[in-house]
Amino acid sequence: MVDIKPFKGTRPFNEEAKSLIAPSTDHLSIENIEIFRKNNYWNYLKILNPVGQLKETDTLLEAKLHFDEMKQNNVIKKDFDNHYYVYQISFKGHTQTGFLSLANIDDFTNEKIKAHEKIYENRMRERAEQMLNIKTQIGPIYVFFEKNNNVSDLLNKKTKKIPDYDFESFDKSVHKLWCISDKDFILDLSSVFSKEVNNFYIADGHHRMGAMKLISELKYNKNIIQDNFMIAAFPSNEAKIFDYNRVVKDLNGLSEEKFLELISEKFKIKKEDKPFKPIKNKQFGMYHENNWYSLEYKELLKNNSFIDTLDINILNNSIFRKYLNIQDVNNDERIRFIAGCHGLDALEKKVNENKDSVAFSIFPSNISDVMEVADNKLTMPPKSTWFDPKPLDGLVVYEFEK
Numbered sequence: 001m002v003d004i005k006p007f008k009g010t011r012p013f014n015e016e017a018k019s020l021i022a023p024s025t026d027h028l029s030i031e032n033i034e035i036f037r038k039n040n041y042w043n044y045l046k047i048l049n050p051v052g053q054l055k056e057t058d059t060l061l062e063a064k065l066h067f068d069e070m071k072q073n074n075v076i077k078k079d080f081d082n083h084y085y086v087y088q089i090s091f092k093g094h095t096q097t098g099f100l101s102l103a104n105i106d107d108f109t110n111e112k113i114k115a116h117e118k119i120y121e122n123r124m125r126e127r128a129e130q131m132l133n134i135k136t137q138i139g140p141i142y143v144f145f146e147k148n149n150n151v152s153d154l155l156n157k158k159t160k161k162i163p164d165y166d167f168e169s170f171d172k173s174v175h176k177l178w179c180i181s182d183k184d185f186i187l188d189l190s191s192v193f194s195k196e197v198n199n200f201y202i203a204d205g206h207h208r209m210g211a212m213k214l215i216s217e218l219k220y221n222k223n224i225i226q227d228n229f230m231i232a233a234f235p236s237n238e239a240k241i242f243d244y245n246r247v248v249k250d251l252n253g254l255s256e257e258k259f260l261e262l263i264s265e266k267f268k269i270k271k272e273d274k275p276f277k278p279i280k281n282k283q284f285g286m287y288h289e290n291n292w293y294s295l296e297y298k299e300l301l302k303n304n305s306f307i308d309t310l311d312i313n314i315l316n317n318s319i320f321r322k323y324l325n326i327q328d329v330n331n332d333e334r335i336r337f338i339a340g341c342h343g344l345d346a347l348e349k350k351v352n353e354n355k356d357s358v359a360f361s362i363f364p365s366n367i368s369d370v371m372e373v374a375d376n377k378l379t380m381p382p383k384s385t386w387f388d389p390k391p392l393d394g395l396v397v398y399e400f401e402k
Contacts, residue, residue: 004190010397011179044394089176098233244339
């Protein structure tokens, strides 16, 4: 079973939460990130400095000074009492209700908190450096757990009351937060998880998780003994996965005609008269030179490992590595990843900027696939899943315990 703990969160006090929170930078262009930072003086993006997305590099000192200034001006304040924070997100007709709490690094080490994606070492270390700099975790690790009626009942009772925060974020998602210090509620929720919930599965935040593990191992570092970390936990039946699509810069010197001939060995190809969004596994959309195609994988995968049967690895193995010479999907600069929430228009736009490029739309992974991968101690390639809506950074932050 997994353990959760209430904590004294630091949250917006004298400013609107909407002006402080940092929306997922995957939703924003570099230009929009810079505008957001410029127009919102107190915004957490001035501290986070999204890795690899801004041209200038804010120094760690500037980030620390900005965080200290926020506290000194009572823009944010730390709660006096321990809380669980009931958290509800609504987006495009979908609503999910969960909570913010602490979890313990031991549950991750002992594989009660399970990962499903590989991570980039450099990005993990940069995350750890950012958090150690201000001794604070600004964004939660998004996890999900198998549906539990007792948990849902406890959370839903609290959502009948007026929330402490209720606002629309940059991407039009609506966020509501109830700050609960009631001791009976804290005891009841903690008890259900310690008795009835076996695992958490990481949905989003694998690099943060790696960073928190690294920080926990640096117990000599500036007198910090940090074994807890902040999570945003939601039931599996409410977590939603979108497609995570790919754009490749060129056809590796192949003509369109030759490329289509080669991939027809393993794919049934049909030219479409409109953008093609896959409706089932083993089906892909492809866009090149103003034309959309549907691709359907023809081969049976009876004796392959479960990982190899995932759509993302069918694409990796049967097209990217074999014909486009992308051997290292994780690090090849010719490939870009575009979340499905941006729609197929985003793929067309990216390809139209460079006529030699090609885009692939992918059927989204299922929650059950993610759980099976994690339960079997396997990993998907990075950028395999796009969970949306996402918890916001900066709505509640966790200052490390000294």
